[in-house]
Amino acid sequence: xxxxxxxxxxxxxxxxxxxxxxxxxxxxxxxxxxxxxxxxxxxxxxxxxxxxxxxxxxxxxxxxxxxxxxxxxxxxxxxxxxxxxxxxxxxxxxxxxxxxxxxxxxxxxxxxxxxxxxxxxxxxxxxxxxxxxxxxxxxxxxxxxxxxxxxxxxxxxxxxxxxxxxxxxxxxxxxxxxxxxxxxxxxxxxxxxxxxxxxxxxxxxxxxxxxxxxxxxxxxxxxxxxxxxxxxxxxxxxxxxxxxxxxxxxxxxxxxxxxxxxxxxxxxxxxxxxxxxxxxxxxxxxxxxxxxxxxxxxxxxxxxxxxxxxxxxxxxxxxxxxxxxxxxxxxxxxxxxxxxxxxxxxxxxxxxxxxxxxxxxxxxxxxxxxxxxxxxxxxxxxxxxx
Ligand SMILES: Cc1ncc(COP(=O)(O)O)c(C=O)c1O
Numbered sequence: 001x002x003x004x005x006x007x008x009x010x011x012x013x014x015x016x017x018x019x020x021x022x023x024x025x026x027x028x029x030x031x032x033x034x035x036x037x038x039x040x041x042x043x044x045x046x047x048x049x050x051x052x053x054x055x056x057x058x059x060x061x062x063x064x065x066x067x068x069x070x071x072x073x074x075x076x077x078x079x080x081x082x083x084x085x086x087x088x089x090x091x092x093x094x095x096x097x098x099x100x101x102x103x104x105x106x107x108x109x110x111x112x113x114x115x116x117x118x119x120x121x122x123x124x125x126x127x128x129x130x131x132x133x134x135x136x137x138x139x140x141x142x143x144x145x146x147x148x149x150x151x152x153x154x155x156x157x158x159x160x161x162x163x164x165x166x167x168x169x170x171x172x173x174x175x176x177x178x179x180x181x182x183x184x185x186x187x188x189x190x191x192x193x194x195x196x197x198x199x200x201x202x203x204x205x206x207x208x209x210x211x212x213x214x215x216x217x218x219x220x221x222x223x224x225x226x227x228x229x230x231x232x233x234x235x236x237x238x239x240x241x242x243x244x245x246x247x248x249x250x251x252x253x254x255x256x257x258x259x260x261x262x263x264x265x266x267x268x269x270x271x272x273x274x275x276x277x278x279x280x281x282x283x284x285x286x287x288x289x290x291x292x293x294x295x296x297x298x299x300x301x302x303x304x305x306x307x308x309x310x311x312x313x314x315x316x317x318x319x320x321x322x323x324x325x326x327x328x329x330x331x332x333x334x335x336x337x338x339x340x341x342x343x344x345x346x347x348x349x350x351x352x353x354x355x356x357x358x359x360x361x362x363x364x365x366x367x368x369x370x371x372x373x374x375x376x377x378x379x380x381x382x383x384x385x386x
Contacts, residue, residue, distance in 0.1 A: 004206075006319050012363070015254065025093070064197040066238075068128075069099065071178075076099070110137045133159055179198040183251075267364070273375050306357040311385055318377040329346075
């Protein structure tokens with residue numbers, strides 16, 4: 001790279017400034033750490049941002065997914081359609097309820113679930129379809145909803161990487177019955193750990209609000225006489241605390257800026273990588289599809305795929321942090337493979353993505369020069385291994 005100075009480019013970095021620190025200190029200086037006004041304020045702010053009629057804070061996206069199936073009361077003998085190319089949380093949430101995830105392969109252009117393969121995977125045991133907006137590119141939800149309607153299925157949208165994802169100008173999470181978001185540190189915004197469940201249905205929000213807090217029939221603020229409450233359903237402790245909520249409120253205020261920066265970075269990096277032989281990119285924003293630009297995953301050709309770890313290592317030495325979304329098709333992870341006996345040749349597209357992709361950073365912690373540096377580093381890394 002010679003003439004370019006070495007840079008340190010982490011894959012993700014939480015964007016926490018003075019406002020977040022002040023907000024956290026305010027909570028710490030007060031008497032309320034849980035069950036307070038901040039969680040309610042965060043729910044309103046997030047709901048306003050994505051235009052959701054109902055939002056419920058939860059402790060993680062995994063908790064939101066689990067609650068979605070728990071609400072549905074699925075269990076042994078039930079099945080849920082789950083994309084093969086995603087985070088293991090999508091399948092675990094189904095397993096935790098005792099039901100079976102039935103995996104469906106990905107499509108090549110976006111990495112999203114191959115909608116054509118959903119219907120053949122539906123049986124009379126299927127209760128729900130899980131949709132993941134992979135790397136922030138929206139799934140064609142009209143088609144999914146038609147299938148769901150025809151077979152009377154609940155739709156759970158995993159929006160862990162999809163704040164700022166719109167399909168036909170409607171935010172991800174508002175098509176299905178629930179939308180589940182993650183505020184883990186490398187995500188579009190963070191509360192350290194944390195999540196949000198949005199839903200178009202008031203009754204779903206109300207019940208999940210109870211189920212996330214032990215199934216108690218009235219929250220602390222609703223109890224006129226302390227100690228007087230009943231438990232009329234099962235529930236977890238999946239609450240988000242006031243410190244996390246305070247962070248979330250400040251982060252929502254900055255979301256437009258974060259998303260603008262991601263888009264700019266993505267476009268610059270995409271152009272920079274465009275001229276490099278041996279790699280291709282997923283489809284990004286076009287027409288009705290608005291991506292949240294979580295990262296830019298490159299797909300290596302067959303020859304380079306065999307050198308992927310050397311390339312990742314070389315990028316690391318150049319200071320470029322990378323990730324892999326996701327390291328294996330979920331059904332090929334040992335737990336699922338042992339339990340359901342999937343063979344290595346199943347889910348060929350999801351496997352190909354897991355084998356050949358490298359995720360590059362485009363987060364708001366980076367600028368134009370970083371993008372130019374990443375493109376240059378990729379070019380050099382590929383030359384080195386050829
Ligand atoms: C698609 C997807 N779903 C769910 C999760 C889990 O999110 P959380 O860590 O908030 O539980 C992740 C985490 O990266 C993810 O990528």
